[in-house]
Amino acid sequence: xxxxxSRSLVFLTALGVLxxxxxxxxxxxAHKAITSxxxxxxxxxxxxxxxxxxxxxxxxxxxxxxxxxxxxxxxATPWAESIRQLIxxxxxxxxxxxxxxxxxxxxxxxxxAHSDKLLTWAIGGTPEGDPAKKPIPVTYQPRWSxxxxxxxxxxxxxxxxxxxxxxETKEFVISTGLSQQRWVKAVDLxxxxxxxxxxxxxxxxxxxxxxxxxxGDNLISAPAGTAFRLPAGAKLRLQIHYxxxxxxxxxxxxxxxxxxxxxxxxxxxxxxxxSFAVDGPxxxxxxxxxxxxxxxxxxxxxxxxxxxxxxxxxAVQAITPAGAKVPLLRLRGxxxxxxxxxxxxxxxxxxxxxxxxxxATPPSAYIExxxxxxxxxxxxxxxxxxxxxxx
Amino acid sequence: xxxxxxxxxxxxxxxxxxxxxxxxxxxxxAYAIDNFGDLGDREKLISAYETFVxxxxxxxxxxxxxx
Numbered sequence: 412x413x414x415x416x417s418r419s420l421v422f423l424t425a426l427g428v429l430x431x432x433x434x435x436x437x438x439x440x441a442h443k444a445i446t447s448x449x450x451x452x453x454x455x456x457x458x459x460x461x462x463x464x465x466x467x468x469x470x471x472x473x474x475x476x477x478x479x480x481x482x483x484x485x486x487a488t489p490w491a492e493s494i495r496q497l498i499x500x501x502x503x504x505x506x507x508x509x510x511x512x513x514x515x516x517x518x519x520x521x522x523x524a525h526s527d528k529l530l531t532w533a534i535g536g537t538p539e540g541d542p543a544k545k546p547i548p549v550t551y552q553p554r555w556s557x558x559x560x561x562x563x564x565x566x567x568x569x570x571x572x573x574x575x576x577x578x579e580t581k582e583f584v585i586s587t588g589l590s591q592q593r594w595v596k597a598v599d600l601x602x603x604x605x606x607x608x609x610x611x612x613x614x615x616x617x618x619x620x621x622x623x624x625x626x627g628d629n630l631i632s633a634p635a636g637t638a639f640r641l642p643a644g645a646k647l648r649l650q651i652h653y654x655x656x657x658x659x660x661x662x663x664x665x666x667x668x669x670x671x672x673x674x675x676x677x678x679x680x681x682x683x684x685x686s687f688a689v690d691g692p693x694x695x696x697x698x699x700x701x702x703x704x705x706x707x708x709x710x711x712x713x714x715x716x717x718x719x720x721x722x723x724x725x726a727v728q729a730i731t732p733a734g735a736k737v738p739l740l741r742l743r744g745x746x747x748x749x750x751x752x753x754x755x756x757x758x759x760x761x762x763x764x765x766x767x768x769x770x771a772t773p774p775s776a777y778i779e780x781x782x783x784x785x786x787x788x789x790x791x792x793x794x795x796x797x798x799x800x801x802x
Numbered sequence: 803x804x805x806x807x808x809x810x811x812x813x814x815x816x817x818x819x820x821x822x823x824x825x826x827x828x829x830x831x832a833y834a835i836d837n838f839g840d841l842g843d844r845e846k847l848i849s850a851y852e853t854f855v856x857x858x859x860x861x862x863x864x865x866x867x868x869x
Contacts, residue, residue, distance in 0.1 A: 499833045510819035523826040527803050530833050776849035
């Protein structure tokens with residue numbers, strides 16, 4: 412009896428140990444192993460704050476905040492897989508300037524070292540790190556990135572995004588009330604409801620595009636000595652793409668955004684910014700090349716591509732009548748919903764008759780096949796903003 | 803990553819943005835290869851590998867001056 416009891420004890424102990432090991436094993440399997448040496452509090456938060464914090468912040472324009480470690484849908488950990496997908500798929504951060512091309516003002520490219528840390532953390536168990544180093548909460552702070560504008564022009568009335576509407580584009584005409592001609596170096600937008608204002612363009616009614624706005628970008632002024640001309644009594648056309656975030660589906664949301672104008676003294680003769688557009692083919696499949704010729708000599712200050720789909724690359728170059736090739740813009744993996752005006756760091760002087768050639772290539776199959784849904788697409792076009800050359 | 807983190811200053815200035823750009827493409831493609839390999843998605847894996855090879859060659863070219 413004693414011997415049997417002893418054997419039973421050994422057997423039961425062995426079974427217990429086995430079960431404990433098995434339980435431990437399955438518990439470990441149920442949670443992702445921590446393989447990342449980088450932690451949220453120490454390494455990841457500063458990267459997210461500096462690269463993504465303009466939008467991915469509580470109350471901001473992005474559908475989720477990434478400014479906390481793991482605190483429900485408004486924190487980074489539940490979105491780790493999306494972070495991985497969007498970085499690998501070259502969708503985020505949404506600054507598509509290829510550094511092998513001409514230098515462009517502004518932007519927020521994230522270098523490979525930061526991408527590597529984010530990816531390692533996202534697939535490596537998303538560790539928090541030292542809880543004592545938990546970052547202080549960050550919330551969205553609406554502000555004019557260029558400082559208070561000289562003239563603030565709110566929409567004349569509120570726009571209501573109805574309960575059943577999740578995506579719409581609306582146009583509003585706003586009177587400037589200017590009694591005399593004025594010159595403008597920059598135009599900005601202050602969204603009334605940042606959570607639904609996805610992007611916008613501001614132009615003179617039936618005229619020049621003054622600003623192309625996306626959330627998170629800092630305001631950039633026209634180069635010194637150049638400006639947009641606003642005639643007396645000018646009216647502005649504000650086109651806003653509204654889109655509800657997932658948590659706002661089914662809600663009624665109102666917006667009354669405001670345009671900000673930044674005036675500048677009259678530039679020297681003929682330094683008024685003008686525009687020249689080259690339209691692409693209506694249906695672009697695969698690699699696409701299209702071109703147009705500059706009617707007059709131009710000092711190109713900015714490029715504004717509008718895209719009909721995701722491309723692997725978009726290159727804009729000028730070919731002068733003498734045959735010289737002058738690169739103007741090079742984008743990598745640009746997406747149509749992030750439509751911008753790219754201000755050249757160094758304006759480019761081109762003689763009359765220069766041919767503007769745009770080459771767009773499709774993305775790698777692994778990016779294209781990732782199947783990310785487009786939020787917005789436009790007719791394929793590249794516009795050049797310029798002032799007359801040699802004046 | 804060590805090439806970019808520790809040795810970027812060893813190549814001519816004009817090559818640095820080329821090297822950083824190549825490293826960025828290489829990094830993203832490497833993670834894509836890892837992911838599509840796990841998923842067994844041959845088509846995307848090959849596509850990511852092609853991007854990876856181009857990036858490696860660009861990186862080699864950028865650092866050619868110090869080899």
